[in-house]
Amino acid sequence: MTKKLRIAQIGVGGMGSVHLRLSHAKNPRIELVALCDLIPERCERMRRELGREDIAVYTDYREMIEKEQLDAVDIVTPNDLHSVIAVYALEHGLNVFCEKPDAVSVEEALKMQAAAEASGKVLMVMRNNRYTQKARYLKDFIASGAAGEIYCGRCGWIRRRGIPGRGGWFTTKARSGGGPLIDLGVHMIDLAIWLMGSPRPVAVSGCTYSKFSGDESAADSEHAAFGDAQKGGTFDVEDLAMGFIRFENGACLQIEFSWASNIKEEKRFVELRGTKAGISWQGDGAEIYTEQNGYPVDLRRTDGDPSSEHDAALRHFTRIILDGEEKDYVPQQGVDMIRILTALYESAETGKEVRL
Numbered sequence: 001m002t003k004k005l006r007i008a009q010i011g012v013g014g015m016g017s018v019h020l021r022l023s024h025a026k027n028p029r030i031e032l033v034a035l036c037d038l039i040p041e042r043c044e045r046m047r048r049e050l051g052r053e054d055i056a057v058y059t060d061y062r063e064m065i066e067k068e069q070l071d072a073v074d075i076v077t078p079n080d081l082h083s084v085i086a087v088y089a090l091e092h093g094l095n096v097f098c099e100k101p102d103a104v105s106v107e108e109a110l111k112m113q114a115a116a117e118a119s120g121k122v123l124m125v126m127r128n129n130r131y132t133q134k135a136r137y138l139k140d141f142i143a144s145g146a147a148g149e150i151y152c153g154r155c156g157w158i159r160r161r162g163i164p165g166r167g168g169w170f171t172t173k174a175r176s177g178g179g180p181l182i183d184l185g186v187h188m189i190d191l192a193i194w195l196m197g198s199p200r201p202v203a204v205s206g207c208t209y210s211k212f213s214g215d216e217s218a219a220d221s222e223h224a225a226f227g228d229a230q231k232g233g234t235f236d237v238e239d240l241a242m243g244f245i246r247f248e249n250g251a252c253l254q255i256e257f258s259w260a261s262n263i264k265e266e267k268r269f270v271e272l273r274g275t276k277a278g279i280s281w282q283g284d285g286a287e288i289y290t291e292q293n294g295y296p297v298d299l300r301r302t303d304g305d306p307s308s309e310h311d312a313a314l315r316h317f318t319r320i321i322l323d324g325e326e327k328d329y330v331p332q333q334g335v336d337m338i339r340i341l342t343a344l345y346e347s348a349e350t351g352k353e354v355r356l
């Protein structure tokens with residue numbers, strides 16, 4: 001029989017339930033062994049829902065790692081615990097899959113990278129947008145040279161309203177690392193840089209704003225369901241960020257992220273300009289703008305099943321370990337990402353460009 005990956009999941013909140021329902025419960029190459037959450041009822045509920053009363057339940061991930069014979073853990077906790085738990089698991093000889101963002105500081109991202117190198121185990125952080133079919137299509141198009149030189153672009157995820165877990169860990173800087181810049185920025189900046197061929201960032205400039213933190217009625221979209229809101233809780237992060245990233249090869253990227261702003265509608269986008277074609281990744285598909293025989297031509301590819309992108313990332317993690325598949329994500333990308341994001345926050349505070 002082919003070997004299965006014995007996995008345990010730490011964190012069974014909003015996103016943790018998505019991992020379980022869309023991925024672990026359906027992946028025949030995964031053996032889900034244990035669940036861990038500070039609130040054990042969340043694990044019990046998922047066990048019942050999945051019809052898997054045999055899965056062990058813990059409230060302390062250290063005890064779970066000690067008692068269970070695991071190959072890997074999947075970390076879906078608040079952001080400030082990503083590095084702490086990942087380092088602990090790697091030091092105990094486990095492979096680690098972790099939700100985004102990689103960490104809440106560069107120091108923590110470096111600790112994760114060092115622990116992965118020392119253990120020789122796999123550390124992969126969620127980059128689900130890379131696994132949309134439209135992203136793969138654009139990546140292949142650019143890699144074929146058909147877009148020419150990619151020299152500039154813009155990306156963003158702008159919500160009209162959609163503040164996750166107001167007053168809880170999402171809006172508490174010490175726990176989340178920041179607002180939409182780290183929460184949403186990690187998705188779209190990663191996608192843009194990955195499509196650009198991973199040029200080295202050299203400088204950033206940013207501005208952040210917090211204009212909706214005092215208005216408790218402003219979290220009125222589906223995204224407000226993420227995290228546990230706390231009435232009268234902390235809100236010391238931005239609700240909007242704008243910025244600019246320069247790369248060593250001369251390319252640049254404009255960025256824009258918001259949880260709340262007075263715009264027409266929510267948008268997720270990556271637009272890149274190449275000398276032969278421009279590309280656009282959007283919520284519902286991918287477009288290419290080019291010229292053929294002197295005529296402007298647009299190509300459009302609609303996405304297949306967008307709900308499968310998180311599962312596709314987790315299946316890639318499984319194949320890296322079980323089949324030796326080449327890694328799509330390496331921890332250096334996480335360190336680079338957190339370096340960019342923290343430098344953008346520093347620039348917003350000082351009002352100056354920050355060299356990386």
Ligand SMILES: NC(=O)c1ccc[n+]([C@@H]2O[C@H](COP(=O)([O-])OP(=O)(O)OC[C@H]3O[C@@H](n4cnc5c(N)ncnc54)[C@H](O)[C@@H]3O)[C@@H](O)[C@H]2O)c1
Nearest residue numbers: 011012013014015016037038076077079099100226227228
């Ligand atoms: N990739 C995506 O599309 C996506 C979407 C949403 C959230 N996320 C990420 O997923 C992570 C979780 O977000 P969420 O929305 O599920 O938050 P959440 O607050 O709903 O869930 C977090 C869970 O972790 C548990 N927890 C906290 N401390 C713990 C500990 N020490 N040990 C065990 N469990 C602990 C909490 O009790 C809670 O059930 C975050 O890092 C977030 O950025 C990713």
